[in-house]
Amino acid sequence: MVQPSSGDSLEFLCPDTGIWTPIGKMRFEEAKTYRWRTTCHAPFRFLLNGMPLPMVSTDYGWEGEWAAPFQSGMLEFTIEQVKRVTVETFLYSDKRKLTEDDFGQMISDILTEAAACFQHCGVQSKFDNSGFVREISMAQWDYIDRTFYRLQRTFKEIQAEPLRRLRTTDQWIRRENVKHVTPALLAWSERHSGYGMSPEIPVPELIWSGVREDTFNVYENQVLLRQLHELQRLLREYQTAAVDAIRLKAEHYLDRIHYWLRSSFLHQIQPHVGPIVVSQAFRKHPIYRNWFSWFHQLYQFKEYSIGFKNSIPLKDTYHLYEIWVFMRMVKILREKEALLDPSELFSLEQDGLVLNLSEKKESRVKLVGGATLAYQRWFTSATQDFVTYTHGMKPDIVLESEGKLYIFDPKYRLDHNLPMALGEMHKYRDGIVSKADGSRVVEEVYIITPAPGEENSHLFGDAYRKRYRMGAYCLKPGGTDQELENKLAEILTNDGFVAEKIN
Structure with a gap:
């Protein structure tokens, strides 16, 4: 982490240990009060998420106090003096609170x-x-509701750069459109070696050759499409719940699924049929692995037998x-x-x-x-x-x-x-x-x-x-x-x- 532009140290007093620690090494926790100080005597501004923190001038330099809110998340400290310096860190959840x-x-x-x-x-x-x-349960709905944003983010990452492979298709193409020498073209040339050797035997307009093109019709995308259809079916069941909040959220999530299904990379793809195996991409690709993991967890609640109510x-x-x-x-x-x-x-x-x-x-x-x-x-x-x-x-x-x-x-x-x-x-x-x-x-x-x-x-x-x-x-x-x-x-x-x- 970068210190203030003047070179003077800016440090916080850790309430647990009572030790002054540089801002870059601090671990902040919510619902705690932190004192801070700097040996800098020149005027400067100290901001937290864009809001200035109060300070007083002392013999040591500048000092202040900050009470962390009861809410974890990202923190951005900004030090404005000769130049603007930003320090990003994280406000961790209070150890006394219940965890996820x-x-x-x-x-x-x-x-x-x-x-x-x-x-x-x-x-x-x-x-x-x-x-x-x-098939559906209170626990499963809670999982969908709490983690759908994560699935949405993962799909956007897949949509931006979906898996694809280069496919070669042999077909009749016009001779001027031949761009690659393929085995099919070589075989055709051997069978028709006399073409083009004389005006009486010109090269034909159409030649049997291979055409290379990118395709998204790969196993992982077929599984993804199948899982989207399965989630669509589940959400339709949640739409029939007596709980207004659940029903409305299920409708909102369904709209998102319908929008995803219209993605261009899913066109011309059929859902995978049969058992799903963990491919190398699902095992090692960071984005597809997150997608597969989300749907794997979705079905860990089938053993629960008690449903939900508007309660x-x-x-x-x-x-x-x-x-x-x-x-x-x-x-x-x-x-x-x-x-x-x-x-x-x-x-x-x-x-x-x-x-x-x-x-x-x-x-x-x-x-x-x-x-x-x-x-x-x-x-x-x-x-x-x-x-x-x-x-x-x-x-x-x-x-x-x-x-x-x-x-x-x-x-x-x-x-x-x-x-x-x-x-x-x-x-x-x-x-x-x-x-x-x-x-x-x-x-x-x-x-x-x-x-x-x-x-x-x-x-x-x-x-x-x-x-x-x-x-x-x-x-x-x-x-x-x-x-x-x-x-x-x-x-x-x-x-x-x-x-x-x-x-």
Whole structure:
């Protein structure tokens, strides 16, 4: 990386190590505050993505502070002094946030538990196991939706320079158009050696020779065309989904496929028929390899059997995290043999079996002993048994047992925001009351977060949770859920469940 034009160093203070590091060697992470300085005393401008950064003059030189946004991406620092110098780097994702691998793991966990719950209730419910295997799935749609831009970019690169090969075709051509000496021309000349030797035997107007031309009709392009037709078929199925957002996006993606199919290099090409093998080009060509890899991953979701409904906008990580936490709690209860009937998690729609979790529709799981676990349960002044006296409330997860409520609210927050998130739980504990006598019915309230609790560790301690009947639990994809499991076992055992069923 290039230093400022004056030759003076420009460096940042790394908040993790406390070491001043040259700008070219810094690794920036989102949601962190960085101090910077330079020994340059002459006036200059320091810009980030075109916006000037504030600075103050000190005995050392110029100094300033910059708070990285909570969003990763490219950074472009510009130093304007004698000349303009640009330093490009990257703002990495905060280590405390969920990664793309975590995102995929949550989807896998949700679908796996949904399948297990369906098997659990399949014998006693109205569902037919014959509809269990589906070609399309929630996970597959999420993959298409999140990575279609990547496929689009790959196709543009292929369209700019598609694979081709030189093909020679033997045919009758006019003698003045002969450009290459081919084996066919040599053979023809030997058979007609007398032509042109005398005026009585002139060279004929048409000569049997080879014509060389570029063709795009190669194996890789034939496979590409076949895969486009297959994706077209899949998107037409997604067009019939009940979800407006999915249907509209599927139509948009279909328009793009139709446009791609009109590309000139696909003319005169027939889709490949038969088994697809990995050719050298698919193995080594960087662009065609990316294309083949995208379609290979597209079919890794066939084992999932639960479909989708107008309920799960997977592009929203916080919403996916809420569903994932709920399904993890269902899993804990199922493994503890406390799960009685999870059939309300599913519905049989026109396009098959779907996981029916929605912000607009309450879903309840029946537990042994008459208890229930509800997702997005509404409480208003007119609801049955429990009401609110202020405004409608909708906790994410409510465990009801023996007339008592235990509320768990997944919060996709960072550590320093957890106290505020926990403070919001007071409205549930104080605002939801018994409809019969107005007494308080919420026993305990907890937030569940992927944050490790390094800044507010006291919220995660047993002493805090027991004293205030509220607190936080850490639950992250790939991590342990033992503390939450112990809490659920404690609640259900204390509320009259058979001890051997829980412990």
